[in-house]
Amino acid sequence: DGGITQSPKYLFRKEGQNVTLSCEQNLNHDAMYWYRQDPGQGLRLIYYSQIVNDFQKGDIAEGYSVSREKKESFPLTVTSAQKNPTAFYLCASNLGGLSNQPQHFGDGTRLSIL
């Protein structure tokens, strides 16, 4: 079935450690997005990529990094510079640009600090 797969479902990070969240899609979508959700807040955009080998910072990119080497994959690294990484992370994809198509979401990764 076509969809977006995020892994792992739960992730624990030690102080000073970088961790990478995986996002893979087989929908042949050009655009991919990473969001963060905190209690009582809406989804906030971390990074997005409209095409392979290109990505842009969203509203809260500090302390995060991404890569887009393949169309299907958009991994997110939470670096040690992100001082408050505990949150729920959602990956999404769609056709990109000013499209009337909705975004398709993964099931999310919950990141906690040990």
Place this chain on the structure above:
Amino acid sequence: ILNVEQSPQSLHVQEGDSTNFTCSFPSSNFYALHWYRWETAKSPEALFVMTLNGDEKKKGRISATLNTKEGYSYLYIKGSQPEDSATYLCAHMNYGGSQGNLIFGKGTKLSVKP
């Protein structure tokens, strides 16, 4: 309005009640308004993408309207059922800023009691 605002924040209704929520968004440079349903332990699922002023869309017992001139959209659920319990998110896309990116509201959490 600079951000996307949703009201109420939460809503508790009895099975069979009809209900509605509001999404307010900036009316300038409007391109599209998205509605998503997010059930607990699942990924957000697209309900509607609306682009034209006066648009009305329907999916079963759920319908939505759009007023781009005044910057609001209503989501209606007729005869609520327990399976309608979820958080309903709206998201706005405009021509300005980063094209193709969505700005999300905080959501309305609906609980339907049997």
